[in-house]
Amino acid sequence: MYTAFDIIMIPLQLLIIFFTLYYFFVSWFGLFGKKKEVKIYNESKTFALIACAHNEERVIAQLVDNLRRLNYNDALYDIYVVADNCSDKTAEVARKAGALVHERFSETGKGKGFALAWMFDRLFKLDKKYDAVCVFDADNLVHPNFLQEMNSRLCNGERIIQGYMDAKNPTDTWVSGVFAISFWIVNHVWSLAKYNMGLSCCLGGTGMCFDTEVLKRYGWRATCLTEDMEFTIQAMMEGIPTTWAHDAIIYDEKPLTFKQTWNQRKRWSQGHFDVADRYLIPMIKKAIKTRNIVMLDCSVNLIQPYFLMISTFFVLCSYIYNFYPFYTNILYTIIPVEVWTLVGIGQYIFPVAVLWKIRASFKSWMYLLLYPLFIYSWIPITALGWWHRHDHEWSHTLHTRGISFDDVIIPEDAVNDGPKEVVFAKKLSLIHISEPTRRTPIS
Numbered sequence: 001m002y003t004a005f006d007i008i009m010i011p012l013q014l015l016i017i018f019f020t021l022y023y024f025f026v027s028w029f030g031l032f033g034k035k036k037e038v039k040i041y042n043e044s045k046t047f048a049l050i051a052c053a054h055n056e057e058r059v060i061a062q063l064v065d066n067l068r069r070l071n072y073n074d075a076l077y078d079i080y081v082v083a084d085n086c087s088d089k090t091a092e093v094a095r096k097a098g099a100l101v102h103e104r105f106s107e108t109g110k111g112k113g114f115a116l117a118w119m120f121d122r123l124f125k126l127d128k129k130y131d132a133v134c135v136f137d138a139d140n141l142v143h144p145n146f147l148q149e150m151n152s153r154l155c156n157g158e159r160i161i162q163g164y165m166d167a168k169n170p171t172d173t174w175v176s177g178v179f180a181i182s183f184w185i186v187n188h189v190w191s192l193a194k195y196n197m198g199l200s201c202c203l204g205g206t207g208m209c210f211d212t213e214v215l216k217r218y219g220w221r222a223t224c225l226t227e228d229m230e231f232t233i234q235a236m237m238e239g240i241p242t243t244w245a246h247d248a249i250i251y252d253e254k255p256l257t258f259k260q261t262w263n264q265r266k267r268w269s270q271g272h273f274d275v276a277d278r279y280l281i282p283m284i285k286k287a288i289k290t291r292n293i294v295m296l297d298c299s300v301n302l303i304q305p306y307f308l309m310i311s312t313f314f315v316l317c318s319y320i321y322n323f324y325p326f327y328t329n330i331l332y333t334i335i336p337v338e339v340w341t342l343v344g345i346g347q348y349i350f351p352v353a354v355l356w357k358i359r360a361s362f363k364s365w366m367y368l369l370l371y372p373l374f375i376y377s378w379i380p381i382t383a384l385g386w387w388h389r390h391d392h393e394w395s396h397t398l399h400t401r402g403i404s405f406d407d408v409i410i411p412e413d414a415v416n417d418g419p420k421e422v423v424f425a426k427k428l429s430l431i432h433i434s435e436p437t438r439r440t441p442i443s
Contacts, residue, residue, distance in 0.1 A: 226271025269385025
């Protein structure tokens with residue numbers, strides 16, 4: 001017998017069924033390797049490598065030194081650092097390291113999105129022209145073959161590309177450990193899975209590559225707290241998907257404390273809701289009008305934080321239901337209990353499968369025990385993100401892990417689903433660190 005509450009609870013349950021099965025279905029496509037691709041090793045594309053840095057004197061030199069030693073023709077790329085509203089020696093340190101530094105000071109328009117828009121405008125006015133632009137964060141380390149991989153993707157016609165986002169400090173603390181695990185899981189069961197299915201991925205803020213003509217034609221209008229997601233959606237509205245370069249790896253510094261990761265994820269959540277508020281309805285309308293399944297999938301991605309809030313609300317209602325059945329439970333009527341059991345088991349299988357696939361360290365396996373705590377902490381963070389979705393104040397994450405390229409050993413087979421974790425040479429007291437092959441510039 002139906003109740004008055006069913007007006008809300010039945011549509012809510014139908015949404016939960018759809019999203020749960022959808023996410024579960026997509027995830028499987030990321031567990032069995034990447035789809036076959038034709039790699040082009042002829043180095044032909046020119047690149048402008050840009051790093052936005054706000055008071056990053058502790059880490060910027062290591063990134064610039066790393067970028068100068070990529071396995072790519074020196075004559076085909078330049079390194080730019082945007083010293084954005086810096087009060088330290090970021091600009092000076094970056095210049096000494098060999099970067100072309102542009103200093104920006106602005107009391108309005110604070111944040112990475114505004115800094116990128118400012119830098120792109122300056123870049124396109126230079127006499128020297130580039131085929132593509134790659135964007136990094138100041139705390140990153142970059143795999144030596146990064147530009148080779150991006151060159152190949154551009155030669156194959158891809159125009160907006162996201163690289164594999166790894167962690168350079170996955171065992172510093174339990175927080176950086178579970179944060180790293182979350183990125184590995186998203187990389188495989190979301191980004192790689194979508195790429196394998198021919199869907200659009202989402203930019204991640206660093207390790208991004210853009211065809212210059214796309215930036216010139218449409219401009220950089222992404223200036224919210226999650227400028228990466230905003231540009232992803234803006235490009236998709238123009239019919240340009242974001243692809244995934246699984247072998248173009250960057251190593252990002254993960255937060256060390258729970259407070260840091262709380263603030264960072266709250267900012268991401270605020271930005272996600274902000275982008276969804278502005279683009280969700282227009283994108284759904286355009287997807288239906290053009291019958292574009294890739295665009296429709298992007299719409300689903302925009303709804304994701306709302307789904308988390310909806311599912312949390314339903315879980316709370318289900319506890320009340322055990323004592324007072326105030327609505328009609330259709331979950332097991334529409335979908336057999338065996339399917340829900342499989343989905344329930346799957347949420348534990350996917351993390352284990354990913355860690356096994358990347359050959360994670362023993363310490364990372366131990367951190368997996370704390371991973372549920374990290375996942376469930378998204379619930380209050382998402383609620384706060386929704387409440388503050390109209391606040392646009394930028395929150396800077398302090399980076400202190402000054403690891404140089406010589407301090408780590410990147411596994412030789414850190415591609416093709418080989419081990420992704422870097423090894424800290426100084427921690428292990430290794431005697432010799434082999435320097436990556438540096439190619440002689442073509443005159």
